[in-house]
Amino acid sequence: MTEPKISFAGRVSLAFGSFFAILGNAELAAGVRRLRNGETFDAPVSAPVATQPAPVAAPVAPAPAPVAAAASAIEEASPQSAMQLLGLLQRNARFVDFVEEDIAGYADADIGAAARLVHEGCRATLREHFTIRPVRTEAEGSRVTIAEGFDATAIRLTGNVVGAAPFNGTVSHRGWRVEDVKLPRLVKSHDAKIIAPAEVEL
Numbered sequence: 001m002t003e004p005k006i007s008f009a010g011r012v013s014l015a016f017g018s019f020f021a022i023l024g025n026a027e028l029a030a031g032v033r034r035l036r037n038g039e040t041f042d043a044p045v046s047a048p049v050a051t052q053p054a055p056v057a058a059p060v061a062p063a064p065a066p067v068a069a070a071a072s073a074i075e076e077a078s079p080q081s082a083m084q085l086l087g088l089l090q091r092n093a094r095f096v097d098f099v100e101e102d103i104a105g106y107a108d109a110d111i112g113a114a115a116r117l118v119h120e121g122c123r124a125t126l127r128e129h130f131t132i133r134p135v136r137t138e139a140e141g142s143r144v145t146i147a148e149g150f151d152a153t154a155i156r157l158t159g160n161v162v163g164a165a166p167f168n169g170t171v172s173h174r175g176w177r178v179e180d181v182k183l184p185r186l187v188k189s190h191d192a193k194i195i196a197p198a199e200v201e202l
Contacts (some may be wrong), residue, residue, distance in 0.1 A: 015156045079192075088129065090195050
């Protein structure tokens with residue numbers, strides 16, 4: 001069944017919501033990366049059961065116990081930093097207010113006007129607390145050669161990917177890399193879970 005198209009407003013809400021869902025969930029982030037790389041999630045197929053008895057092997061010396069593979073080092077993201085960034089986006093751009101608002105009853109023009117204000121606040125917040133540079137310096141649309149041994153986390157090949165490097169292609173997106181982070185320090189008494197206090201007008 002064909003999925004219905006998502007409106008512009010729905011895509012904006014989905015994009016913002018997905019950003020923080022991926023930021024706070026390492027397993028979800030890994031799954032999204034596998035999907036973007038074109039991998040599938042097929043269930044493993046069980047090996048068929050043999051119908052004939054296996055021949056008796058000659059006795060051999062016992063094999064040495066396998067050496068356990070070292071577990072990959074996985075650094076857990078700090079929830080404090082994620083909540084702090086969410087609080088900054090809420091304070092400067094009313095980001096959470098916008099995402100949590102039920103926009104089904106609003107016209108696209110009204111949502112677009114609100115999205116412009118959210119965009120300006122989010123952009124100012126990112127520029128104040130992060131130094132972000134493009135991964136590739138070439139302009140989008142430029143022809144480039146990707147040499148052997150390239151960093152697959154910084155460059156994602158799309159389209160007809162066959163053979164081995166070097167690859168010749170066109171830059172469709174320059175990518176983004178965070179070079180510096182300048183988040184404010186939190187005092188111990190501050191509850192980072194409160195990203196926006198309730199307001200009571202007297």
